[in-house]
Amino acid sequence: MEGKIALKKLLEVQEKAYVNDTDAINWTEEPSIKNTLGSSLLSLSLNNLEPPQNHEQQNLNQLGLLQIELEEVKKENQNLRSMLNEISEHYAALQNQLLLAMQQKKLSSSPRNNEDMQKDSQQNNMEKPALPSCRQFLNTGKINNRVILQEAKIVEEQAFEASCKKARVSVRARSESSLMGDGCQWRKYGQKISKGNPCPRAYYRCNMGTACPVRKQVQRCAEDESVVITTYEGNHNHSLPPAARSMACTTSAALKMFLSGSTTSSHGSTYSYSNSDLFSPLCTSTYYPSAAPSCPTITLDLTQTSKNNMKFPSAISSNHLQPFPLSLHGQPQQSEGILPSEKNLALVDVVSAAITNDPSLKAALEAAVSSIIGDSQKSLPTL
DNA sequence: CGAATTTGACCCGCGC
DNA sequence: GCGCGGGTCAAATTCG
Secondary structure: OHHHHHHHHHHHHHHHHHHHOOOOOOHHHOHHHHHHHHHHHHHHHHHOOOOHHHHHHHHHHHHHHHHHHHHHHHHHHHHHHHHHHHHHHHHHHHHHHHHHHHHHHHHHOOOOOHHHHHHHHHHHHHHOOOOOOHHHHHHHHHHHHHHHHHHHHHHHHHHHHHHHOOOEEEEEEEOOOOOOOOOOOEEEEEEEEOOOOOOEEEEEEEOOOOOOOOEEEEEEOOOOOOEEEEEEEOOOOOOOOHHHHHHHHHHHHHHHHHHHHHHHHEEOOEEOOOOHHHOOOOOEEEOOOOOOOOOOEEEEEOOHHHHOOOOOOOOOOOOOOOOOOEOOOOOEOOOOOOOHHHHOOOHHHHHHHHHHHOHHHHHHHHHHHHHHHOHHHOOOOOO
């Protein structure tokens, strides 16, 4: 028992180090671990009725095991950190490409006609030196791109902040428990039986911060009662624990991608957007009719994994527009969908590529796993 | 006894 | 204008 507590403590510290992105902890000098280890070993020896000469041997064995375990956790921690850095870099690069493409698209579809554009370019040519050097050309291109990127980012952030106040993120997951373990403290303030679903819908309010505006609705799916639909609304106005942060990160990223896509391609009650494939193969992003039709809702479907037994996505639907489909290696490519050869890729490659290419998918998986594992194993390290 | 949950009443927006 | 349905409030109840 005490040994378990010691191990739990180790994992907590490891998680803390991982989340805070601090430098590697000197494990042997961590006083809380030392104390817990010491007390657990002492407790083990006190509770044991075997002769004293075996106690030391057992303690040494125990210590050795713990040290080995510690090294493994440490290695895993380092691997995860480097993986996270890599993923973040890929994500930033992809986001830049997407923003650039969006900006270009916006410019090309601006009300100004081609004549004006030609006039402008002629004027620019008159003002500029006739034949700029290659370096000059590259530099101006760089500057223009930077300015475009900054403008696009500002526009996107403003739109995101405005839309976030109303937009919702819905997570569908298979769970025995009606509550997803998302790490936040929620206070139930209502329950209703909605039309078309015999299962009641529960309303929760975030109870962690003072007057935190975040709310969530939890309801079991009418078609499949093993599926829990959790809908989040609003942004937290306080710091979050690691477990909650992963979910918040997921929903925020999903929303951001959704909003950036939906601004260009939403029509009627059906939302089709360019980034649906970012969540595949394990998550689909679909529009489900919600109680408030004016509020855009994105749904992360985490039930596909178990439903399809991790087969290659049926999730990539032809209903979803995919102007910038991602290849499995994270490079944008022009294609009409998934090529047949890609379908033949090994499942492991597909899954690992998807996880590598998309940090939000990683976070979504993390949240889904933690919800499945539940409270009983909260001491496990995060993905 | 305080905190959390339940539950019926009420409010409000939307469609007809 | 009216009814319907989703969302919220707050008193009552339950739980630790």
